[in-house]
Amino acid sequence: MDGVHDLGGKEGFGPVNRAHEDDPYHGDHNARAYGLAMSIRATRAYPIDWFRHVRELIEPTDYLTRPYFDQWLQTAMALAIDAGDVSPDEVASGKSAGRVSVAPLRPDDVRRAVTTPVDFERPATAAPAFAIGDRVRTAAHGHSGHTRLPAYARNATGTVLAHRGTHPLPDAEARGEERAEPLYTVVLRAADLFPEVSGNDEITLDLWESYLARA
Amino acid sequence: MSSFDPNKIADIHRHLHSHLPPEPALRVKAIESLLVEKGLVDPQAVDAWIEAYTEDIGPKRGARVVARAWLDPAFKAQLLDDAGAAVAEMGLQGQATGHLKAVENTPTTHNLVVCTLCSCYPFGILGMAPAWYKAAEYRARAVRDPRGVLREFGVDLDESIAVRVWDSTAELRYMVLPQRPAGTEGLDEDALAALVTRNAMIGTDRDLSPEAA
Structure with missing residues (x-):
């Protein structure tokens, strides 16, 4: 979707603010918001791209202004309300109308989760269409759903740097469908993307096969 | 069951905006x-998430990986080939290390990591991302003006050094393998790890000091 989350290359933003850079949560309530969001997400193992899309759907002014983990918590609450675990009335009143049937995440589950990498790779169903070194063109348009081709990298020509195996297509996952495709790292010249940029600096993106066509 | 309906979600967000306290601490x-009253959340699990990334998992893990790569060419080769397996061999596997990639700085190249679409970060090996990494300024500017961003971090790159920005758009997670500073011959793994900054592993720091701060 053409939302405010798609920030790459957008102009008008000022200097990077390095305040609190060595404080992992910068504030107790942010820490709490993080732990709550993670706990809520784990109760129903929501697909990661559904979580991302639900965050992208936060009102634009809130997306740009509310604290980071506050947005995670709002996203997790939206997931839980959508799934029927919490009702909008309960949020409005602050009062529980009954206990949920799902089991909450326990501390031991957390300790296991933080030491267990998730493997997103899926079995290959077809040979990859592109090889390392191939010239490819990215899609000219996005769509109103979730996608991982940033707007600044649309309709651009680049070179395949690596084939990364077969991964679930985020666009489908955020619609509740599983469709795996070959994933590539593609390198683009920054000077091809931004008119004021010259020189040989490069940008790489990890892009699914259906985002790409042979150039 | 999730609806996967963006319109329904947008309605829910508007409802949350209207009915939750706007002040972040009160909202939490x-x-x-x-949620505790509903039995959806165990507050001790919340504590466990917080503790994991306060006490145990942080940039010291990544620094150990870098120091080992500086000392052991075979480990460095493995790290550049399959960083997820390399860090697992050190017992440092965690969230977001499953598809970890290490990218190497050289005298003529500089690597910088960003996630323009959200905030993807190898937090299993570097800990919680710094606030600036998740903020709009960095996400917007890192791809378009990386040299300007780097100057704000005190890194003034010569034109002869090429910049490659890694925009983390899938489940791959990137960490930068910085160059080993000169004058550190003879230092052991612990002493070398103390020289490695978190920002050097993101790419917003480059020339590490041969002496620990």
């Missing part, structure tokens, strides 16, 4: 109290 309190 209101939600936690409701």
